[in-house]
Amino acid sequence: MNEPEVIxxxxxxxxxxxxxxxxxLAVVGISDNPYKASYTVSEYMQQxxxxxxxxxxxxxxxxxxxxxxxxxxxxxxxxxxxxxxxxQYIPAIVEEMIELGLKNLWVQLGISNPAAAERAEQxxxxxxxxxxxxxxxxxxxxx
Numbered sequence: 001m002n003e004p005e006v007i008x009x010x011x012x013x014x015x016x017x018x019x020x021x022x023x024x025l026a027v028v029g030i031s032d033n034p035y036k037a038s039y040t041v042s043e044y045m046q047q048x049x050x051x052x053x054x055x056x057x058x059x060x061x062x063x064x065x066x067x068x069x070x071x072x073x074x075x076x077x078x079x080x081x082x083x084x085x086x087x088q089y090i091p092a093i094v095e096e097m098i099e100l101g102l103k104n105l106w107v108q109l110g111i112s113n114p115a116a117a118e119r120a121e122q123x124x125x126x127x128x129x130x131x132x133x134x135x136x137x138x139x140x141x142x143x
Contacts, residue, residue, distance in 0.1 A: 001117050001127045007136050010080050010104045010128060021079075024051040025133075026071060026102075028093060029084035032059045038084035039063070041108070041134045045082075048137060053078055071096045080104040082133055083111065090116040098123045106133055 012021035025045060030038045030052075039062065046052045046063055053074055054067035061067055068074050071081065071093070081102055083093055090113040097105060097120065105125050107113070109132040117127045128136075 001121065001129055002131060006126045007128055007131070008140060010106055010126065011133070011137055011140060012079065013137075013140055022049065022051070023079045024053060024076060025080050025082045026053040026055050026074060026078035027062075027082045027084065028055040028071070029089075030054045030056050030059075030062050030067070031084075032056075032062045032067075037108070041084075041132065042082075044134045045137065048141070071100055071102065078102065080106050082106045082108065084108050085111070087111055087113040087116075091119065094120045094123075094125070097125055105129075106131070108132060109135070 012023040014020040027042050030042055033039055042052050043063055052063050052065055054062040054065050056067050057069035059067045081097055094116045103125055105120050105127050107129040109130060112130045117129050120127050
């Protein structure tokens with residue numbers, strides 16, 4: 001969990017011998033409120049070229065994209081599942097990811113569920129937990 005190469009890989013950043021890879025981020029728990037962290041972080045990632053797939057059954061749209069009720073409802077398979085939910089919701093998200101064959105879980109800064117992280121890793125899911133994707137992107141991409 002939180003290995004530097006996992007973070008770089010999930011972000012799709014260029015490394016020696018490997019060009020940058022475009023990434024699709026399913027953002028679980030995104031808000032349509034521009035003052036919430038889930039919105040501003042996702043907006044930054046969208047501005048950096050990432051496709052954002054909002055996942056929140058309580059909203060219709062966010063950042064110009066249709067919001068989906070769950071990961072199961074997505075029309076495309078995301079590269080990364082980026083989570084803005086309380087720790088107690090992470091195990092269910094992990095189980096849904098296992099069911100769908102999704103391989104990259106990023107749980108935002110301030111959110112931690114070690115048991116869910118262990119379950120995810122045992123199922124072959126790479127995990128970044130308690131880290132901000134915006135902060136890591138800025139740090140590694142030099143922005």
